Amino acid sequence: MSRGGGQELDRASHGGAEAAGGAFSQWTTDGIPAAERLDYWREDVLRRVEPRRALDTDRPFQASLRRISGTVGELVEHASDGLTAERTAARCARDDCDDIIIDLMLECTSACLEQQGSRRVRSGDIHVIDYARPSEMVRSRHRAIALILPRAQVCAVLGSDLSALAGRHFAGAGMAAVLGSHMRASLDNAPMLSATHRRLSVNAAVDMALAMLQAEQCEAAVTECFPQGFYAAATRLIEATCTDPSLTPDVVAARLGCSRAALYRTFALHGESVSAFIWSRRLDHARRMLASAAFSHLLISQIAFRCGFLEHPTFNRMFKRRYGMTPREARHSSRRAHGDAAGEPERPNEPRPGADHRRSREAQP
Structure with a gap:
Protein backbone atom coordinates (compact mmCIF):
# COMPACT_ATOMS: atom_id res chain seq x y z
CA MET A 1 0.00 0.00 0.00
CA ALA A 173 -23.77 10.00 13.26
CA GLY A 174 -25.09 8.62 9.99
CA MET A 175 -22.67 6.68 7.83
CA ALA A 176 -19.74 7.57 10.12
CA ALA A 177 -21.50 5.99 13.10
CA VAL A 178 -22.29 2.84 11.11
CA LEU A 179 -18.71 2.64 9.82
CA GLY A 180 -17.33 3.03 13.34
CA SER A 181 -19.60 0.27 14.64
CA HIS A 182 -18.55 -2.01 11.80
CA MET A 183 -14.83 -1.36 12.34
CA ARG A 184 -15.12 -2.16 16.02
CA ALA A 185 -17.22 -5.29 15.50
CA SER A 186 -14.83 -6.54 12.80
CA LEU A 187 -11.86 -6.48 15.15
CA ASP A 188 -13.76 -7.67 18.23
CA ASN A 189 -14.97 -10.73 16.32
CA ALA A 190 -11.83 -11.30 14.23
CA PRO A 191 -10.55 -14.32 16.22
CA MET A 192 -13.88 -16.14 15.64
CA LEU A 193 -14.16 -15.36 11.93
CA SER A 194 -12.70 -17.29 9.02
CA ALA A 195 -10.05 -15.61 6.87
CA THR A 196 -12.64 -15.18 4.10
CA HIS A 197 -15.12 -13.46 6.42
CA ARG A 198 -12.40 -11.22 7.85
CA ARG A 199 -11.38 -10.16 4.36
CA LEU A 200 -14.99 -9.47 3.39
CA SER A 201 -15.51 -7.48 6.57
CA VAL A 202 -12.51 -5.24 5.80
CA ASN A 203 -13.63 -4.84 2.20
CA ALA A 204 -17.08 -3.75 3.40
CA ALA A 205 -15.43 -1.21 5.72
CA VAL A 206 -13.44 0.18 2.78
CA ASP A 207 -16.63 0.57 0.72
CA MET A 208 -18.40 2.26 3.63
CA ALA A 209 -15.50 4.65 4.16
CA LEU A 210 -15.31 5.60 0.48
CA ALA A 211 -19.07 6.16 0.43
CA MET A 212 -18.80 8.32 3.57
CA LEU A 213 -16.02 10.42 2.04
CA GLN A 214 -17.95 10.78 -1.20
CA ALA A 215 -21.15 11.78 0.59
CA GLU A 216 -19.24 14.38 2.63
CA GLN A 217 -17.81 15.96 -0.51
CA CYS A 218 -20.82 15.65 -2.82
CA GLU A 219 -23.64 15.81 -0.22
CA ALA A 220 -24.88 12.47 -1.55
CA ALA A 221 -23.13 9.22 -2.17
CA VAL A 222 -23.46 7.26 -5.39
CA THR A 223 -24.60 3.96 -3.91
CA GLU A 224 -24.01 2.10 -7.18
CA CYS A 225 -20.26 2.70 -6.76
CA PHE A 226 -20.17 0.91 -3.40
CA PRO A 227 -23.15 -1.46 -3.30
CA GLN A 228 -21.56 -3.89 -0.84
CA GLY A 229 -20.51 -1.11 1.50
CA PHE A 230 -23.95 0.47 1.47
CA TYR A 231 -25.65 -2.88 1.95
CA ALA A 232 -23.37 -3.70 4.90
CA ALA A 233 -23.95 -0.26 6.40
CA ALA A 234 -27.71 -0.47 5.95
CA THR A 235 -28.03 -3.97 7.42
CA ARG A 236 -25.84 -3.06 10.39
CA LEU A 237 -27.89 0.08 11.01
CA ILE A 238 -31.15 -1.89 10.81
CA GLU A 239 -29.90 -4.64 13.11
CA ALA A 240 -28.82 -2.05 15.69
CA THR A 241 -32.07 -0.03 15.61
CA CYS A 242 -34.78 -2.45 14.45
CA THR A 243 -36.53 -2.37 17.83
CA ASP A 244 -37.43 1.28 17.24
CA PRO A 245 -41.00 1.17 15.86
CA SER A 246 -40.38 4.38 13.92
CA LEU A 247 -37.60 2.82 11.84
CA THR A 248 -38.63 2.83 8.16
CA PRO A 249 -36.78 2.71 4.83
CA ASP A 250 -37.00 6.52 4.72
CA VAL A 251 -35.24 6.76 8.09
CA VAL A 252 -32.53 4.29 7.05
CA ALA A 253 -31.89 6.21 3.82
CA ALA A 254 -31.72 9.52 5.66
CA ARG A 255 -29.22 8.20 8.21
CA LEU A 256 -27.02 6.78 5.47
CA GLY A 257 -27.21 9.91 3.34
CA CYS A 258 -28.72 8.27 0.27
CA SER A 259 -32.10 8.36 -1.46
CA ARG A 260 -34.79 5.80 -0.70
CA ALA A 261 -34.69 4.64 -4.33
CA ALA A 262 -30.93 4.04 -4.08
CA LEU A 263 -31.45 2.08 -0.87
CA TYR A 264 -34.12 -0.07 -2.56
CA ARG A 265 -31.78 -0.76 -5.48
CA THR A 266 -28.99 -1.81 -3.11
CA PHE A 267 -31.24 -4.36 -1.39
CA ALA A 268 -32.68 -5.53 -4.70
CA LEU A 269 -29.17 -6.62 -5.72
CA HIS A 270 -29.45 -9.13 -2.88
CA GLY A 271 -33.01 -10.12 -3.75
CA GLU A 272 -34.36 -8.42 -0.65
CA SER A 273 -36.84 -5.72 0.34
CA VAL A 274 -35.82 -3.04 2.85
CA SER A 275 -39.14 -3.23 4.67
CA ALA A 276 -39.07 -7.02 4.79
CA PHE A 277 -35.52 -6.93 6.16
CA ILE A 278 -36.57 -4.56 8.96
CA TRP A 279 -39.54 -6.76 9.96
CA SER A 280 -37.40 -9.89 9.69
CA ARG A 281 -34.82 -8.51 12.12
CA ARG A 282 -37.60 -7.55 14.55
CA LEU A 283 -39.02 -11.05 14.41
CA ASP A 284 -35.58 -12.60 14.92
CA HIS A 285 -35.05 -10.37 17.93
CA ALA A 286 -38.44 -11.34 19.35
CA ARG A 287 -37.79 -15.04 18.91
CA ARG A 288 -34.49 -14.76 20.77
CA MET A 289 -36.22 -12.97 23.63
CA LEU A 290 -38.98 -15.58 23.78
CA ALA A 291 -36.36 -18.34 24.01
CA SER A 292 -34.32 -16.58 26.68
CA ALA A 293 -34.89 -17.24 30.38
CA ALA A 294 -33.79 -13.66 31.02
CA PHE A 295 -37.11 -12.43 29.57
CA SER A 296 -39.42 -15.14 30.90
CA HIS A 297 -41.03 -12.64 33.27
CA LEU A 298 -42.29 -10.52 30.37
CA LEU A 299 -45.68 -10.93 28.73
CA ILE A 300 -45.53 -11.76 25.04
CA SER A 301 -47.15 -8.42 24.29
CA GLN A 302 -44.34 -6.68 26.17
CA ILE A 303 -41.73 -8.54 24.15
CA ALA A 304 -43.54 -7.57 20.95
CA PHE A 305 -43.51 -3.93 22.01
CA ARG A 306 -39.81 -4.05 22.87
CA CYS A 307 -39.09 -5.45 19.42
CA GLY A 308 -40.82 -2.64 17.52
CA PHE A 309 -44.36 -4.02 17.14
CA LEU A 310 -47.09 -1.61 18.20
CA GLU A 311 -49.94 -4.04 17.57
CA HIS A 312 -50.00 -7.42 19.33
CA PRO A 313 -52.27 -9.11 16.72
CA THR A 314 -49.92 -7.95 13.96
CA PHE A 315 -46.99 -9.46 15.83
CA ASN A 316 -48.80 -12.79 16.31
CA ARG A 317 -49.76 -12.96 12.65
CA MET A 318 -46.30 -12.13 11.31
CA PHE A 319 -44.55 -14.42 13.78
CA LYS A 320 -46.69 -17.41 12.83
CA ARG A 321 -46.22 -16.69 9.12
CA ARG A 322 -42.45 -16.59 9.61
CA TYR A 323 -41.91 -19.49 12.01
CA GLY A 324 -45.00 -21.69 11.58
CA MET A 325 -46.03 -21.34 15.22
CA THR A 326 -47.45 -18.66 17.48
CA PRO A 327 -45.21 -16.72 19.89
CA ARG A 328 -46.78 -18.60 22.81
CA GLU A 329 -46.04 -21.95 21.16
CA ALA A 330 -42.47 -20.83 20.49
CA ARG A 331 -41.98 -19.85 24.13
CA HIS A 332 -43.34 -23.13 25.47
CA SER A 333 -41.33 -25.11 22.93
CA SER A 334 -38.19 -23.42 24.17
CA ARG A 335 -39.11 -24.11 27.80
CA ARG A 336 -39.66 -27.78 27.06
CA ALA A 337 -36.35 -27.97 25.23
CA HIS A 338 -34.62 -26.58 28.32
CA GLY A 339 -36.62 -28.72 30.73
CA ASP A 340 -38.40 -25.71 32.20
CA ALA A 341 -42.08 -26.26 32.81
CA ALA A 342 -42.49 -23.22 35.03
CA GLY A 343 -44.78 -20.43 34.12
CA GLU A 344 -48.44 -20.37 33.27
CA PRO A 345 -49.67 -19.70 29.72
CA GLU A 346 -50.30 -16.05 29.15
CA ARG A 347 -53.86 -14.79 29.12
CA PRO A 348 -55.43 -14.54 25.65
CA ASN A 349 -56.41 -10.92 26.20
CA GLU A 350 -53.23 -9.58 27.74
CA PRO A 351 -52.98 -5.80 27.89
CA ARG A 352 -50.88 -4.09 25.30
CA PRO A 353 -47.96 -2.15 26.80
CA GLY A 354 -47.71 1.58 26.44
CA ALA A 355 -50.38 4.14 25.78
CA ASP A 356 -49.59 4.61 22.13
CA HIS A 357 -50.94 1.86 19.86
CA ARG A 358 -50.52 3.61 16.57
CA ARG A 359 -49.72 1.38 13.64
CA SER A 360 -46.20 1.73 12.34
CA ARG A 361 -45.93 4.13 9.46
CA GLU A 362 -44.06 1.47 7.52
CA ALA A 363 -46.18 -0.88 5.42
CA GLN A 364 -45.93 -4.47 6.53
CA PRO A 365 -44.59 -6.97 4.01
Whole structure:
Protein backbone atom coordinates (compact mmCIF):
# COMPACT_ATOMS: atom_id res chain seq x y z
CA MET A 1 0.00 0.00 0.00
CA SER A 2 3.05 2.26 -0.16
CA ARG A 3 4.28 3.81 -3.37
CA GLY A 4 7.87 2.91 -2.58
CA GLY A 5 9.28 -0.43 -3.65
CA GLY A 6 12.04 -2.46 -2.11
CA GLN A 7 11.54 -1.05 1.38
CA GLU A 8 10.57 -3.16 4.36
CA LEU A 9 6.88 -2.74 4.94
CA ASP A 10 5.36 -1.38 8.12
CA ARG A 11 3.94 -4.29 10.08
CA ALA A 12 1.15 -2.11 11.40
CA SER A 13 -0.04 -0.83 8.05
CA HIS A 14 1.04 -3.38 5.48
CA GLY A 15 -0.11 -6.96 5.36
CA GLY A 16 2.56 -8.38 3.07
CA ALA A 17 2.16 -11.68 1.29
CA GLU A 18 1.44 -13.57 4.49
CA ALA A 19 -1.51 -11.29 5.28
CA ALA A 20 -3.34 -11.89 2.02
CA GLY A 21 -6.71 -13.52 2.46
CA GLY A 22 -7.89 -11.87 5.67
CA ALA A 23 -5.05 -12.82 7.99
CA PHE A 24 -5.36 -11.74 11.61
CA SER A 25 -2.12 -10.66 13.33
CA GLN A 26 -1.28 -9.41 16.82
CA TRP A 27 1.67 -7.69 18.51
CA THR A 28 2.26 -6.77 22.15
CA THR A 29 5.00 -5.41 24.40
CA ASP A 30 4.46 -8.32 26.80
CA GLY A 31 7.69 -10.26 27.15
CA ILE A 32 9.82 -7.33 25.97
CA PRO A 33 12.24 -5.94 28.60
CA ALA A 34 10.75 -2.77 30.11
CA ALA A 35 13.65 -0.56 29.04
CA GLU A 36 13.34 -1.72 25.41
CA ARG A 37 9.58 -1.56 24.90
CA LEU A 38 9.24 1.92 23.37
CA ASP A 39 12.17 1.26 21.04
CA TYR A 40 10.64 -2.06 20.03
CA TRP A 41 7.31 -0.37 19.32
CA ARG A 42 9.05 2.36 17.31
CA GLU A 43 11.42 0.18 15.31
CA ASP A 44 9.55 -3.10 14.87
CA VAL A 45 5.86 -2.21 14.90
CA LEU A 46 4.99 1.44 14.13
CA ARG A 47 7.52 2.36 11.50
CA ARG A 48 5.27 4.82 9.64
CA VAL A 49 4.32 6.78 12.75
CA GLU A 50 7.23 7.26 15.13
CA PRO A 51 6.57 7.19 18.90
CA ARG A 52 8.76 9.89 20.39
CA ARG A 53 8.19 9.47 24.12
CA ALA A 54 5.91 7.75 26.59
CA LEU A 55 3.79 10.04 28.75
CA ASP A 56 3.36 7.61 31.66
CA THR A 57 6.85 7.58 33.12
CA ASP A 58 5.87 5.91 36.39
CA ARG A 59 5.53 2.44 34.83
CA PRO A 60 6.92 0.43 31.90
CA PHE A 61 5.34 1.26 28.53
CA GLN A 62 2.58 -1.15 27.49
CA ALA A 63 1.01 -1.49 24.05
CA SER A 64 -0.81 -3.97 21.82
CA LEU A 65 -1.78 -4.02 18.17
CA ARG A 66 -4.18 -6.18 16.14
CA ARG A 67 -4.53 -6.15 12.37
CA ILE A 68 -6.85 -7.64 9.74
CA SER A 69 -5.97 -7.46 6.06
CA GLY A 70 -8.51 -7.04 3.30
CA THR A 71 -8.20 -7.05 -0.47
CA VAL A 72 -7.39 -3.32 -0.75
CA GLY A 73 -7.33 -2.08 2.83
CA GLU A 74 -6.55 -3.00 6.42
CA LEU A 75 -8.04 -2.57 9.88
CA VAL A 76 -5.59 -1.91 12.70
CA GLU A 77 -6.41 -1.58 16.39
CA HIS A 78 -3.79 0.15 18.52
CA ALA A 79 -3.95 0.33 22.30
CA SER A 80 -1.19 1.78 24.44
CA ASP A 81 -0.17 3.91 27.37
CA GLY A 82 0.03 7.62 26.75
CA LEU A 83 2.54 8.70 24.13
CA THR A 84 3.58 11.36 21.66
CA ALA A 85 4.02 10.17 18.09
CA GLU A 86 4.75 12.00 14.88
CA ARG A 87 5.23 11.63 11.17
CA THR A 88 7.77 14.19 10.04
CA ALA A 89 8.17 15.72 6.59
CA ALA A 90 11.51 13.91 6.29
CA ARG A 91 9.85 10.56 7.05
CA CYS A 92 7.05 11.27 4.55
CA ALA A 93 9.66 11.88 1.85
CA ARG A 94 11.82 8.94 2.91
CA ASP A 95 9.27 6.11 3.12
CA ASP A 96 7.00 7.45 0.36
CA CYS A 97 3.88 6.10 2.12
CA ASP A 98 0.77 8.06 1.13
CA ASP A 99 -2.15 6.04 2.52
CA ILE A 100 -5.30 7.71 3.83
CA ILE A 101 -6.29 6.72 7.37
CA ILE A 102 -9.80 6.76 8.84
CA ASP A 103 -9.01 6.91 12.56
CA LEU A 104 -11.68 6.04 15.15
CA MET A 105 -10.89 6.87 18.77
CA LEU A 106 -12.53 4.27 20.99
CA GLU A 107 -11.22 5.18 24.43
CA CYS A 108 -9.10 8.11 25.52
CA THR A 109 -9.08 10.70 28.28
CA SER A 110 -7.30 13.36 26.25
CA ALA A 111 -5.83 13.46 22.76
CA CYS A 112 -4.78 15.99 20.15
CA LEU A 113 -4.15 15.63 16.41
CA GLU A 114 -1.90 18.07 14.59
CA GLN A 115 -2.36 17.99 10.82
CA GLN A 116 -3.25 21.18 8.96
CA GLY A 117 -4.28 22.62 12.29
CA SER A 118 -4.75 21.37 15.83
CA ARG A 119 -7.81 19.35 16.80
CA ARG A 120 -8.86 17.85 20.09
CA VAL A 121 -9.92 14.22 19.76
CA ARG A 122 -12.57 12.68 21.99
CA SER A 123 -13.80 9.13 22.38
CA GLY A 124 -16.09 8.28 19.47
CA ASP A 125 -14.52 10.81 17.10
CA ILE A 126 -13.52 9.85 13.57
CA HIS A 127 -10.72 11.77 11.86
CA VAL A 128 -8.91 11.49 8.55
CA ILE A 129 -5.11 11.37 8.59
CA ASP A 130 -3.13 11.76 5.36
CA TYR A 131 0.15 9.84 5.58
CA ALA A 132 1.57 11.92 2.73
CA ARG A 133 1.58 14.93 5.08
CA PRO A 134 3.38 15.55 8.38
CA SER A 135 1.33 14.93 11.50
CA GLU A 136 1.68 14.68 15.26
CA MET A 137 -0.50 12.90 17.80
CA VAL A 138 -0.50 13.27 21.57
CA ARG A 139 -2.65 10.69 23.31
CA SER A 140 -3.18 9.61 26.89
CA ARG A 141 -3.75 5.91 27.47
CA HIS A 142 -6.00 4.99 24.60
CA ARG A 143 -7.50 2.47 22.21
CA ALA A 144 -8.14 3.41 18.58
CA ILE A 145 -8.93 1.69 15.30
CA ALA A 146 -7.51 2.80 11.96
CA LEU A 147 -8.89 1.84 8.56
CA ILE A 148 -6.01 2.12 6.08
CA LEU A 149 -7.06 3.04 2.53
CA PRO A 150 -4.76 3.10 -0.51
CA ARG A 151 -4.54 6.64 -1.84
CA ALA A 152 -5.41 5.45 -5.34
CA GLN A 153 -8.75 4.13 -4.08
CA VAL A 154 -9.62 7.45 -2.50
CA CYS A 155 -8.47 9.45 -5.52
CA ALA A 156 -10.66 7.32 -7.78
CA VAL A 157 -13.67 8.54 -5.78
CA LEU A 158 -12.74 12.11 -4.84
CA GLY A 159 -10.23 13.13 -7.50
CA SER A 160 -6.50 13.67 -7.26
CA ASP A 161 -6.61 16.69 -4.92
CA LEU A 162 -7.04 15.33 -1.38
CA SER A 163 -5.61 18.37 0.40
CA ALA A 164 -8.90 19.11 2.17
CA LEU A 165 -9.08 15.63 3.71
CA ALA A 166 -6.17 15.86 6.15
CA GLY A 167 -7.46 16.30 9.69
CA ARG A 168 -11.11 16.18 8.62
CA HIS A 169 -13.48 15.35 11.47
CA PHE A 170 -16.67 13.33 11.04
CA ALA A 171 -19.49 13.58 13.55
CA GLY A 172 -20.47 10.27 15.12
CA ALA A 173 -23.77 10.00 13.26
CA GLY A 174 -25.09 8.62 9.99
CA MET A 175 -22.67 6.68 7.83
CA ALA A 176 -19.74 7.57 10.12
CA ALA A 177 -21.50 5.99 13.10
CA VAL A 178 -22.29 2.84 11.11
CA LEU A 179 -18.71 2.64 9.82
CA GLY A 180 -17.33 3.03 13.34
CA SER A 181 -19.60 0.27 14.64
CA HIS A 182 -18.55 -2.01 11.80
CA MET A 183 -14.83 -1.36 12.34
CA ARG A 184 -15.12 -2.16 16.02
CA ALA A 185 -17.22 -5.29 15.50
CA SER A 186 -14.83 -6.54 12.80
CA LEU A 187 -11.86 -6.48 15.15
CA ASP A 188 -13.76 -7.67 18.23
CA ASN A 189 -14.97 -10.73 16.32
CA ALA A 190 -11.83 -11.30 14.23
CA PRO A 191 -10.55 -14.32 16.22
CA MET A 192 -13.88 -16.14 15.64
CA LEU A 193 -14.16 -15.36 11.93
CA SER A 194 -12.70 -17.29 9.02
CA ALA A 195 -10.05 -15.61 6.87
CA THR A 196 -12.64 -15.18 4.10
CA HIS A 197 -15.12 -13.46 6.42
CA ARG A 198 -12.40 -11.22 7.85
CA ARG A 199 -11.38 -10.16 4.36
CA LEU A 200 -14.99 -9.47 3.39
CA SER A 201 -15.51 -7.48 6.57
CA VAL A 202 -12.51 -5.24 5.80
CA ASN A 203 -13.63 -4.84 2.20
CA ALA A 204 -17.08 -3.75 3.40
CA ALA A 205 -15.43 -1.21 5.72
CA VAL A 206 -13.44 0.18 2.78
CA ASP A 207 -16.63 0.57 0.72
CA MET A 208 -18.40 2.26 3.63
CA ALA A 209 -15.50 4.65 4.16
CA LEU A 210 -15.31 5.60 0.48
CA ALA A 211 -19.07 6.16 0.43
CA MET A 212 -18.80 8.32 3.57
CA LEU A 213 -16.02 10.42 2.04
CA GLN A 214 -17.95 10.78 -1.20
CA ALA A 215 -21.15 11.78 0.59
CA GLU A 216 -19.24 14.38 2.63
CA GLN A 217 -17.81 15.96 -0.51
CA CYS A 218 -20.82 15.65 -2.82
CA GLU A 219 -23.64 15.81 -0.22
CA ALA A 220 -24.88 12.47 -1.55
CA ALA A 221 -23.13 9.22 -2.17
CA VAL A 222 -23.46 7.26 -5.39
CA THR A 223 -24.60 3.96 -3.91
CA GLU A 224 -24.01 2.10 -7.18
CA CYS A 225 -20.26 2.70 -6.76
CA PHE A 226 -20.17 0.91 -3.40
CA PRO A 227 -23.15 -1.46 -3.30
CA GLN A 228 -21.56 -3.89 -0.84
CA GLY A 229 -20.51 -1.11 1.50
CA PHE A 230 -23.95 0.47 1.47
CA TYR A 231 -25.65 -2.88 1.95
CA ALA A 232 -23.37 -3.70 4.90
CA ALA A 233 -23.95 -0.26 6.40
CA ALA A 234 -27.71 -0.47 5.95
CA THR A 235 -28.03 -3.97 7.42
CA ARG A 236 -25.84 -3.06 10.39
CA LEU A 237 -27.89 0.08 11.01
CA ILE A 238 -31.15 -1.89 10.81
CA GLU A 239 -29.90 -4.64 13.11
CA ALA A 240 -28.82 -2.05 15.69
CA THR A 241 -32.07 -0.03 15.61
CA CYS A 242 -34.78 -2.45 14.45
CA THR A 243 -36.53 -2.37 17.83
CA ASP A 244 -37.43 1.28 17.24
CA PRO A 245 -41.00 1.17 15.86
CA SER A 246 -40.38 4.38 13.92
CA LEU A 247 -37.60 2.82 11.84
CA THR A 248 -38.63 2.83 8.16
CA PRO A 249 -36.78 2.71 4.83
CA ASP A 250 -37.00 6.52 4.72
CA VAL A 251 -35.24 6.76 8.09
CA VAL A 252 -32.53 4.29 7.05
CA ALA A 253 -31.89 6.21 3.82
CA ALA A 254 -31.72 9.52 5.66
CA ARG A 255 -29.22 8.20 8.21
CA LEU A 256 -27.02 6.78 5.47
CA GLY A 257 -27.21 9.91 3.34
CA CYS A 258 -28.72 8.27 0.27
CA SER A 259 -32.10 8.36 -1.46
CA ARG A 260 -34.79 5.80 -0.70
CA ALA A 261 -34.69 4.64 -4.33
CA ALA A 262 -30.93 4.04 -4.08
CA LEU A 263 -31.45 2.08 -0.87
CA TYR A 264 -34.12 -0.07 -2.56
CA ARG A 265 -31.78 -0.76 -5.48
CA THR A 266 -28.99 -1.81 -3.11
CA PHE A 267 -31.24 -4.36 -1.39
CA ALA A 268 -32.68 -5.53 -4.70
CA LEU A 269 -29.17 -6.62 -5.72
CA HIS A 270 -29.45 -9.13 -2.88
CA GLY A 271 -33.01 -10.12 -3.75
CA GLU A 272 -34.36 -8.42 -0.65
CA SER A 273 -36.84 -5.72 0.34
CA VAL A 274 -35.82 -3.04 2.85
CA SER A 275 -39.14 -3.23 4.67
CA ALA A 276 -39.07 -7.02 4.79
CA PHE A 277 -35.52 -6.93 6.16
CA ILE A 278 -36.57 -4.56 8.96
CA TRP A 279 -39.54 -6.76 9.96
CA SER A 280 -37.40 -9.89 9.69
CA ARG A 281 -34.82 -8.51 12.12
CA ARG A 282 -37.60 -7.55 14.55
CA LEU A 283 -39.02 -11.05 14.41
CA ASP A 284 -35.58 -12.60 14.92
CA HIS A 285 -35.05 -10.37 17.93
CA ALA A 286 -38.44 -11.34 19.35
CA ARG A 287 -37.79 -15.04 18.91
CA ARG A 288 -34.49 -14.76 20.77
CA MET A 289 -36.22 -12.97 23.63
CA LEU A 290 -38.98 -15.58 23.78
CA ALA A 291 -36.36 -18.34 24.01
CA SER A 292 -34.32 -16.58 26.68
CA ALA A 293 -34.89 -17.24 30.38
CA ALA A 294 -33.79 -13.66 31.02
CA PHE A 295 -37.11 -12.43 29.57
CA SER A 296 -39.42 -15.14 30.90
CA HIS A 297 -41.03 -12.64 33.27
CA LEU A 298 -42.29 -10.52 30.37
CA LEU A 299 -45.68 -10.93 28.73
CA ILE A 300 -45.53 -11.76 25.04
CA SER A 301 -47.15 -8.42 24.29
CA GLN A 302 -44.34 -6.68 26.17
CA ILE A 303 -41.73 -8.54 24.15
CA ALA A 304 -43.54 -7.57 20.95
CA PHE A 305 -43.51 -3.93 22.01
CA ARG A 306 -39.81 -4.05 22.87
CA CYS A 307 -39.09 -5.45 19.42
CA GLY A 308 -40.82 -2.64 17.52
CA PHE A 309 -44.36 -4.02 17.14
CA LEU A 310 -47.09 -1.61 18.20
CA GLU A 311 -49.94 -4.04 17.57
CA HIS A 312 -50.00 -7.42 19.33
CA PRO A 313 -52.27 -9.11 16.72
CA THR A 314 -49.92 -7.95 13.96
CA PHE A 315 -46.99 -9.46 15.83
CA ASN A 316 -48.80 -12.79 16.31
CA ARG A 317 -49.76 -12.96 12.65
CA MET A 318 -46.30 -12.13 11.31
CA PHE A 319 -44.55 -14.42 13.78
CA LYS A 320 -46.69 -17.41 12.83
CA ARG A 321 -46.22 -16.69 9.12
CA ARG A 322 -42.45 -16.59 9.61
CA TYR A 323 -41.91 -19.49 12.01
CA GLY A 324 -45.00 -21.69 11.58
CA MET A 325 -46.03 -21.34 15.22
CA THR A 326 -47.45 -18.66 17.48
CA PRO A 327 -45.21 -16.72 19.89
CA ARG A 328 -46.78 -18.60 22.81
CA GLU A 329 -46.04 -21.95 21.16
CA ALA A 330 -42.47 -20.83 20.49
CA ARG A 331 -41.98 -19.85 24.13
CA HIS A 332 -43.34 -23.13 25.47
CA SER A 333 -41.33 -25.11 22.93
CA SER A 334 -38.19 -23.42 24.17
CA ARG A 335 -39.11 -24.11 27.80
CA ARG A 336 -39.66 -27.78 27.06
CA ALA A 337 -36.35 -27.97 25.23
CA HIS A 338 -34.62 -26.58 28.32
CA GLY A 339 -36.62 -28.72 30.73
CA ASP A 340 -38.40 -25.71 32.20
CA ALA A 341 -42.08 -26.26 32.81
CA ALA A 342 -42.49 -23.22 35.03
CA GLY A 343 -44.78 -20.43 34.12
CA GLU A 344 -48.44 -20.37 33.27
CA PRO A 345 -49.67 -19.70 29.72
CA GLU A 346 -50.30 -16.05 29.15
CA ARG A 347 -53.86 -14.79 29.12
CA PRO A 348 -55.43 -14.54 25.65
CA ASN A 349 -56.41 -10.92 26.20
CA GLU A 350 -53.23 -9.58 27.74
CA PRO A 351 -52.98 -5.80 27.89
CA ARG A 352 -50.88 -4.09 25.30
CA PRO A 353 -47.96 -2.15 26.80
CA GLY A 354 -47.71 1.58 26.44
CA ALA A 355 -50.38 4.14 25.78
CA ASP A 356 -49.59 4.61 22.13
CA HIS A 357 -50.94 1.86 19.86
CA ARG A 358 -50.52 3.61 16.57
CA ARG A 359 -49.72 1.38 13.64
CA SER A 360 -46.20 1.73 12.34
CA ARG A 361 -45.93 4.13 9.46
CA GLU A 362 -44.06 1.47 7.52
CA ALA A 363 -46.18 -0.88 5.42
CA GLN A 364 -45.93 -4.47 6.53
CA PRO A 365 -44.59 -6.97 4.01
